[in-house]
Amino acid sequence: MRGSLRSGVSVLALAAWTSCTLAAPAAGEIQEQPLNVHAIVMFLIFVAATLGITYWAAKRTRTASDYYAAGGAITGTQNGLAIAGDYMSAATLLGITGLVYSKGYDGFIYGIAFFACWPIIMFLMAERLRNLGRFTFADITSYRLDQRKVRTMAAIGSLAVVVFYLIAQMVGAGQLIKLLFGLPYWLAVVVVGVMMVIYVTYGGMLATSWVQIIKACLLLGGGTIVLGLAMSQFGFNFETLAAKAVSVHKDGLKIMAPGNMLADPINAVGLGLGVMFGTAGLPHILMRFFTVPNARQARKSVFVATFCIGFFFCVVSLMGLSAIVIVGQNPAYFEGGNIAGTMIGGTNMPALHLAHAVGGNLLLGFLAAVAFATILAVVSGLALAGASALSHDIYANAIKLGKVSEGAEVRVSKMSSLGLGVLAVLLGILFENLNVAFTVGLAFGIAASCNFPVLFLSMYWKGLTTRGAVAGGLVGLISAVAIVVFSQAVWVTVLGNAKPLFPYEQPAIFSMPLAFFVCWLVSKLDTSAQAAKERAAFEDQYVRAQTGFGAAGAVSR
Amino acid sequence: MSTDVYERIRSNPKFAELVTKRTRFAVGLSILVLVIFYGFILVVAFAPTLLAKPLWTGAATTIAVPIGAGIIWFFWLLIGYYIYRANRDFDGINADIVKEAMK
Secondary structure, three states: OOOHHHHHHHHHHHHHHHOOOOOOOOHHHOOOOOOOHHHHHHHHHHHHHHHHHHHHHHHHOOOHHHHHHHHHOOOHHHHHHHHHHHHOOHHHHHHHHHHHHHHOHHHHHHHHHHHHHHHHHHHHHHHHHHHHOOOOOHHHHOOOOOHHHHHHHHHHHHHHHHHHHHHHHHHHHHHHHHHHHOOOHHHHHHHHHHHHHHHHHHHHHHHHHHHHHHHHHHHHHHHHHHHHHHHHOOOOOHHHHHHHHHHHOOOHHHHHOOOOOOOOHHHHHHHHHHHHHHHOOOHHHHHHOOOOOOHHHHHHHHHHHHHHHHHHHHHHHHHHHHHHHHOOOOHHHEHHHOOOOOEOOOOOOHHHHHHHHHHHHHHHHHHHHHHHHHHHHHHHHHHHHHHHHHHHHHHHHHHOOOOOOHHHHHHHHHHHHHHHHHHHHHHHHHOOOOOOHHHHHHHHHHHHHHHHHHHHHHHHOOOOOHHHHHHHHHHHHHHHHHHHHHOHHHHHOOOOOOOOOOOOOOOHHHHHHHHHHHHHHHHHHOOOHHHHHHHHOHHHHHHHHHHOOOOOOOOOO | OOHHHHHHHHHOHHHHHHHHHHHHHHHHHHHHHHHHHHHHHHHHHHOHHHHHOEOOOOOOOEOHHHHHHHHHHHHHHHHHHHHHHHHHHHHHHHHHHHHHHHO
16 A cells, blocks of 8 residues: 555645645646645534534623633633643644654654643642633732733733734744645635634634634644554554664764754753743633633643643654654655755645655645644634733723723623734734744743743732832843844844844743842832732732632632 | 631631642642753753663663653653642642631
């Protein structure tokens, strides 16, 4: 079955589904067939199913609590899958596979770093988040501090994270879909934007959660199938695979151990800090903890989510290693058939080529559809988090000081998600040809330096005052942005300067401690009457954080 | 929601006991995770060759592979252990404290 026939078929098929790319060689000789029918049919099935769910969810979404937090009625297992869905983006599937394919073990280290935040979130944050929060994480930071100032600050942090993350997702989506489905870039970006707005405005958190759950299952299932087929070529023996990969990879044995990617300790630790505490400050992840009825279900969510995430990182890493042998040695996947040359579609493609190599067009179409669905789900979670920051934090609490009807607040949220959808599409089109790799680092950097320090201190440190929180949050935000702008990724790669002004890529190692320090210093120096009142109010907050007594929706289930 | 109830919870000696126990447990596990993870990152940065040893003579698989996968799954087990302890030991005391304060 996998004889010479396969390579003959795959050359044709590959030519068919990549002929839309400008880089495809000798495109003129091959019949133009830019649409990948399998992928589009499977994607349409996903869209139809999720629209059905959105319709169902819309009928069940009446109150603000339904809209923002699915009425607190998501179970721990469901929420765990949804968290995994939020966290396992297309970038993880394609990026980590691609990284392992080219660098070997270094790619796996990324997976480990992205995993290591979860035990910390579990032990130090999950239960408190559930006990104190309602709709957004600013509910917690502003619990005893000035609603107007601290919420505005938190909303700015949330929106900055959401917008930078959205840019990365939109541009990635456009390029991927252009390549996989043969759709024009702008159309792909518009489709993603429209779907995201539909899910979020009509179905709120309930629909968004189910989109995440379905996508998580598809992603885990798809990855497992591809890996299973790939591993069957090595008799399901890791050593057989590793020995073959080492024998064909240009770096040989080096791919099985840490390489030079993280050789700089400042960047290595910076990456670890940024990923670990950035995740703990991502608004769309934090928001998920408010959708479960109580702390016990919040714990269960993390257990389920981390199982999926850990399993997934192992799967994608193994996919990358298998791709070294299966894809890397097959001329059909390289421009001009030169396996020492450029891979067709670029460095993010090993996962998809692998799917094609082991399962033909059907599996390729399936995995491509899954990647598209993944992007849709992640942008929906982001859009909901951004819209909630605008409506719940800025409009309802900072501007109207909480004196607003639920209906009006939800309406503002829906308008906000529409606005974010338009913004995301425009930015996606604007940045088509820009190297946007830095935006994800920036999003994590801001989350770790602006959102996380304020959130963490508000839960753990009695002494935090409004002035301290606002000053620390702003310093964290500005320093994280400044470091990324002056680093290699923006100053040189995007802006075209010769040398970076700042030698390190990872902002969190500098900006996060700085934010903590400023929060502490300004709070300590704050002797206002307001500050004294805020410190006194910590006691009640502390009891609620510890026991869950008085938590939103905690009694109902 | 009233401050009275919070006051009563706070003055219950069981509350102090719960908080001390649970905090010690959670912080202990967190420190373990941080030490393992940053220890691993520092080995990666400063002494990557330590991880390049083959698992057995002539093997392509290095000790880095089981160590990396081991970190992920050990962390997951720690999460499971935390949940086990929380469900078994802490939730009951927590519920008692709230019930007593509501009386």
